[in-house]
Every structure is written in structure tokens, then in C-alpha cells.
């Protein structure tokens with residue numbers, strides 16, 4: 001296959017590599033000092049009290065559902081337009097996901113739909129900052145307070161994004177990040193939950209370590225062997241060499257956000273006059289982190305998303321579709337009886353969206369290649 005411009009990819013420098021090597025030469029490969037260092041740097045960057053590092057974004061979502069005590073019979077509201085893991089975490093805890101439709105201009109969870117989905121069994125709302133655009137947290141917070149619900153933010157797309165001058169990661173009770181290589185910074189696999197709540201942070205620290213109250217290093221430092229397992233947890237720990245990579249990557253995040261926003265600006269400018277192609281809306285009160293650059297096609301006007309997808313792929317342009325609405329997956333249909341028609345806005349959007357390549361270091365030439373190909377193939 002020819003060289004493809006991917007829709008997203010990591011940037012790794014010599015400095016990153018050296019940071020990992022240094023840890024490999026040290027005495028701690030996991031549960032050592034780098035975990036705390038990364039958590040502290042991360043919480044400082046975001047502006048939150050606590051950050052708990054875990055082995056993936058999915059583990060971070062699971063830890064957040066556990067920390068909130070989600071269990072059988074509990075309902076959690078989640079948008080249909082997201083990656084399956086945003087809803088799977090509810091099911092891990094034997095809770096019931098309740099799918100909410102999205103706003104047609106941003107594809108973010110629609111607060112007016114959220115309100116209609118609330119029942120006496122509702123315990124929490126998971127908001128997803130789709131593509132890197134923070135949700136309307138003031139309105140979601142108001143709803144959560146009115147009904148006594150917890151608010152969780154799936155910020156896996158939104159590291160470095162801001163809503164009304166506040167960083168994503170400070171806006172909900174629990175805020176979840178992923179460090180998969182396509183995301184803003186990477187640790188290979190990895191995740192983080194940020195919170196201002198010390199009890200929730202403590203619960204997640206125990207959850208990532210089998211439900212044990214102290215970790216290996218704490219006991220080592222105290223010269224103690226005694227520990228207690230107080231609840232059922234998992235091994236969701238992030239290693240020290242991954243945290244060293246995360247620390248090194250974090251120092252470059254601000255510049256990468258500027259770069260992503262510039263690529264998005266160039267795309268929007270280029271497609272402005274192209275009929276049949278519309279970027280998603282960007283609200284004036286946010287700083288969009290552009291994990292994804294999503295265009296929406298006017299499929300009623302003869303444009304075919306499937307054909308455009310295949311033609312671009314044939315030219316080595318790694319476009320993608322984010323996402324198949326979660327409630328349409330066979331697992332959810334079978335297990336929860338969801339079906340087409342449940343979230344019509346998300347279902348219609350799914351037929352019209354296409355994610356274009358966007359990542360730091362993409363380069364002007366690649367950017368122009370994508371712009372020219374999209375323009376040519378859609379006219």
C-alpha cells in the first residue's frame with residue numbers, strides 16, 4: 001500500500017525517547033516516582049486538585065463510574081455520538097446507559113434532550129467533548145445540580161481545550177483523558193482522571209490497584225508489608241516509563257494545540273466557499289482543541305460520503321468516520337434493545353460526517369494535498 005496521511009498520529013522526539021530510557025535504567029519500572037510527577041504536572045497544567053493516572057482512557061472511564069458508585073439499576077445518560085467506551089464503562093459497573101441525542105451543529109450532547117431522559121434512577125451524566133469542542137458545561141452543571149446528578153466529562157478529545165477560559169478537565173466532577181497515540185499527548189496506552197474531590201480521587205487510586213488501600217511504593221517507603229484489600233479493584237496502573245513519556249509530551253502540548261488549531265483554520269478557510277461541505281460549528285465561548293477535524297457533507301445534493309471516503313483513501317488520505325452511533329452497535333441492540341430512531345440527529349449526522357487528517361507535524365504539503373483532493377472530489 002502507498003504512503004498514507006493518517007487522520008491522526010503521535011509526535012515523538014529524541015527528548016521523549018531519552019526520558020523513557022532514563023526510567024528503564026532506574027529501579028522503578030512501575031508505581032515509582034514518575035507516576036506522581038506526571039499526575040502533579042498534569043493537574044497543574046489543567047488547574048485541578050487531583051489527577052489519577054491509569055492504564056487507558058477506558059480504564060479512566062471505568063474508574064470514574066466506580067468512584068461514583070454506579071451499580072445495577074442505575075441509569076447514566078451518555079451521548080450517542082461517541083466512541084463505544086464512553087458507554088461501555090456504565091455497563092462494566094452493571095449500570096444502564098441511556099442514550100441522548102446530540103446538537104446538530106456541534107454533535108455535542110443536547111442539554112434539552114438530557115433533561116427529558118432523566119428518571120428517578122438516573123445517577124450521572126457523561127458529557128463527551130466531541131472532536132475537542134467542550135460541551136455546554138454551565139447548562140449541564142445546572143441540570144446536574146437541579147436533579148442531584150454527578151457530572152462526568154469524557155475529555156478524551158479535549159486535552160488543552162477551554163470552555164469560558166477554563167480548561168477541559170476542570171469542568172465536571174470527574175474528567176477523563178486518554179493518551180492513545182492518536183490523542184493530543186501519548187503514553188502508548190494510558191489515561192487520567194482529574195477531579196477537585198479528594199474522596200473520589202482516593203477511591204480511584206485504590207480501584208486502579210486491586211482495591212488495595214496503599215500501593216507498593218508507599219509500603220516500601222514506610223518499610224511495611226501490611227496492606228488490606230477493601231473492595232474489588234483491577235490492575236489499571238500506568239507504568240513509570242509511560243509516565244516519563246507523558247511528562248515529556250505534556251511540555252509540548254501548548255504548541256501542539258496551536259498547530260492543530262491552525263490546521264483547522266486552514267481547512268475551514270479552504271472549504272468556506274465549497275458548496276456541499278460544512279465544518280462543524282465552533283461556539284465563540286470555547287477554545288477548540290481539534291482532536292478531530294470533521295466535515296459534514298450535503299448528501300442530499302448528490303455527494304456520497306462512502307464514495308468520497310473510498311476515493312480519498314485511494315489517494316492515500318487516511319480519512320475516517322467518527323462515530324457509528326453507539327446505540328446502533330449489535331451489542332447494545334441485543335443487550336439494551338436500542339434501535340434506529342432513538343437518536344435521529346446523531347443517526348443522520350453519522351451518514352454525512354468525515355474526519356480529515358489533523359495532527360502536529362502534518363506539514364503544509366500534506367495539508368494542501370488533502371484540501372485539493374477534497375475540493376476536487378466533492379465538486
Ligand SMILES: *Cc1c(COP(=O)(O)O)cnc(C)c1O
Pocket residue numbers: 056057058059082083085086128154156157178179180189190191
Ligand atoms: C480514545 C477515547 C476513549 C478511550 O480511550 P483509550 O485510551 O483508547 O481506552 C474513550 N472515549 C473517547 C471519546 C475517546 O476518543
